[in-house]
Amino acid sequence: xxxxxxxxxxxxxxxxxxxxxxxxxxxxxxxxxxxxxxxxxxxxxxxxxxxxxxxxxxxxxxxxxxxxxxxxxxxxxxxxxxxxxxxxxxxxxxxxxxxxxxxxxxxxxxxxxxxxxxxxxxxxxxxxxxxxxxxxxxxxxxxxxxxxxxxxxxxxxxxxxxxxxxxxxxxxxxxxxxxxxxxxxxxxxxxxxxxxxxxxxxxxxxxxxxxxxxxxxxxxxxxxxxxxxxxxxxxxxxxxxxxxxxxxxxxxxxxxxxxxxxxxxxxxxxxxxxxxxxxxxxxxxxxxxxxxxxxxxxxxxxxxxxxxxxxxxxxxxxxxxxxxxxxxxxxxxxxxxxxxxxxxxxxxxxxxxxxxxxxxxxxxxxxxxxxxxxxxxxxxxxxxxxxxxxxxxxxxxxxxxxxxxxxxxxxxxxxxxxxxxxxxxxxxxxxxxxxxxxxxxxxxxxxxxxxxxxxxxxxxxxxxxxxxxxxxxxxxxxxxxxx
Numbered sequence: 001x002x003x004x005x006x007x008x009x010x011x012x013x014x015x016x017x018x019x020x021x022x023x024x025x026x027x028x029x030x031x032x033x034x035x036x037x038x039x040x041x042x043x044x045x046x047x048x049x050x051x052x053x054x055x056x057x058x059x060x061x062x063x064x065x066x067x068x069x070x071x072x073x074x075x076x077x078x079x080x081x082x083x084x085x086x087x088x089x090x091x092x093x094x095x096x097x098x099x100x101x102x103x104x105x106x107x108x109x110x111x112x113x114x115x116x117x118x119x120x121x122x123x124x125x126x127x128x129x130x131x132x133x134x135x136x137x138x139x140x141x142x143x144x145x146x147x148x149x150x151x152x153x154x155x156x157x158x159x160x161x162x163x164x165x166x167x168x169x170x171x172x173x174x175x176x177x178x179x180x181x182x183x184x185x186x187x188x189x190x191x192x193x194x195x196x197x198x199x200x201x202x203x204x205x206x207x208x209x210x211x212x213x214x215x216x217x218x219x220x221x222x223x224x225x226x227x228x229x230x231x232x233x234x235x236x237x238x239x240x241x242x243x244x245x246x247x248x249x250x251x252x253x254x255x256x257x258x259x260x261x262x263x264x265x266x267x268x269x270x271x272x273x274x275x276x277x278x279x280x281x282x283x284x285x286x287x288x289x290x291x292x293x294x295x296x297x298x299x300x301x302x303x304x305x306x307x308x309x310x311x312x313x314x315x316x317x318x319x320x321x322x323x324x325x326x327x328x329x330x331x332x333x334x335x336x337x338x339x340x341x342x343x344x345x346x347x348x349x350x351x352x353x354x355x356x357x358x359x360x361x362x363x364x365x366x367x368x369x370x371x372x373x374x375x376x377x378x379x380x381x382x383x384x385x386x387x388x389x390x391x392x393x394x395x396x397x398x399x400x401x402x403x404x405x406x407x408x409x410x411x412x413x414x415x416x417x418x419x420x421x422x423x424x425x426x427x428x429x430x431x432x433x434x435x436x437x438x439x440x441x442x443x444x445x446x447x448x449x450x451x452x453x454x455x456x457x458x459x460x461x462x463x464x465x466x467x468x469x470x471x472x473x474x475x476x477x478x479x480x481x482x483x
C-alpha cells in the first residue's frame with residue numbers, strides 16, 4: 001500500500017503559506033496505521049485573515065458575469081477528471097475507503113461540479129403582477145436571487161472529495177465566496193480540490209480566489225462560525241455537533257446535513273435476490289460509514305427466514321481487507337476508537353438478548369460486517385447512528401407496521417422500500433418521515449442532482465446543486481410602476 005508523505009500548503013489571505021512557517025499535523029491511514037499526509041495547521045489568525053480576504057473577494061466574484069462562473073466550474077470538473085486516479089489513491093490513503101469506492105466518489109465529484117456549471121445559467125427570477133389591491137394597478141414586481149456572501153463550509157471525512165464538491169459547486173455557481181474547513185482526518189483531499197480551483201482561477205486570470213481553505217485538527221469553534229462576516233454556515237456532520245453549532249450562532253443562516261439510522265423495508269412481494277444484494281452493499285460498503293447507510297432492515301414475516309439465510313450468505317462473501325485491492329468491499333473504519341465503539345454496541349446488544357447472526361470480530365480498526373437479530377428499539381444499534389458495518393434485521397406482519405417501525409427514530413434522512421405493490425410504494429412515500437424514500441433500492445442511494453437532506457435530527461436543509469443554490473441565495477424584489 002502506498003504511503004503519501006506530503007507537506008501540504010493552505011490558502012492564507014492572498015496566497016499560499018508553506019507549512020514550514022507553522023506547525024503541522026499528520027493524517028494517519030486507518031488501515032495501515034502509517035502517516036498518509038502531513039498538513040499545515042491553521043490558527044485563529046489564519047481564520048481572521050482568510051475571512052477578511054474572502055469578504056473583499058465577494059464584491060468581485062459576485063459581480064462576475066454568469067459565463068465566468070460556468071467556465072470556472074467546467075475547468076474544475078475537467079481537472080478533477082484528469083487527475084481522477086491520483087485523487088482516488090489519496091482518498092484511500094487518508095480514509096481507508098476501498099479504492100473501488102474512492103474511484104466512484106471522484107467521478108461523482110466531477111458530476112457535481114458539472115451540475116454547478118449548468119445550474120449557474122439557470123438561476124432564474126420571477127415577475128409578478130402587483131395589481132391584487134386597489135392602488136397597485138400599474139405595478140410589476142421583478143424578483144431576483146442574489147448570493148449571500150461568505151459561506152463557511154464544514155465538511156466531514158467520509159466523503160472528502162464529493163462532499164467538498166457539494167459545498168463549492170452551488171456556492172461558486174451562485175456567486176458566493178467560500179471558506180472551507182475540511183475534516184482533519186481527510187484534509188489532504190480538501191486541499192487537493194482547493195489546488196485545482198486555484199489553478200482554474202489562475203488560468204482564467206481572475207486575479208483573486210473566491211475561496212480559501214483552513215486545515216486544523218479539531219472542530220471549528222462557535223466563535224469562528226458566529227463571525228459577522230459569515231453569511232451562511234453549511235455543515236455536514238454529526239447531529240450532536242450540528243445542532244449545537246446552530247445554537248451558538250447569532251444572525252447567520254445555517255444549513256445542516258446530519259446523521260441518520262436509515263430503515264429499509266422488504267415486503268412479501270419484493271425480489272429477494274435483488275433486495276439482499278443491494279442491502280448488503282448499502283449496509284457494508286465503506287464500512288457502513290455513511291449517514292444513509294442501511295442500519296435497520298424490516299422484513300415481512302412470510303419471507304423473513306429465507307431473507308435472513310440469503311443475507312447471511314452474502315455478507316460472509318464480502319472481502320474484508322486491504323483497501324488498495326480492487327475487489328475489497330470492506331476495509332477499516334476511520335480509526336480504532338470508532339471500531340471499538342461499534343464493537344461495544346454489538347456486545348451491548350448481545351448481552352441484552354440479541355442474536356449475532358454473523359461478523360462482529362474486530363482487528364485494530366477493521367470490524368467484520370455484523371448482522372444482528374432479535375434486537376430491541378432501545379439498543380444503541382437501533383436508536384442511535386451506528387456509522388459502522390453493523391445492521392439489524394427484524395420481522396413485521398403488516399406494511400403499516402413496517403412504516404411505523406421506520407418512523408420510530410429520532411432521525412429522518414432517507415429510507416428504502418422493496419416492493420412490487422404500487423400502493424405500498426405510495427403509502428411509504430406519504431407516511432415515512434424522511435427527506436427521501438427510495439423504492440426498490442436502499443436508503444444509501446444518492447444521485448448528486450437530487451434534493452438530499454433530512455427532517456427531525458437529520459437536518460434542516462437540502463443539498464443537491466440546484467437545491468443548495470436556493471439555500472445559498474436570497475430573493476430581492478424591485479417594484480416598478482409604469483405611471
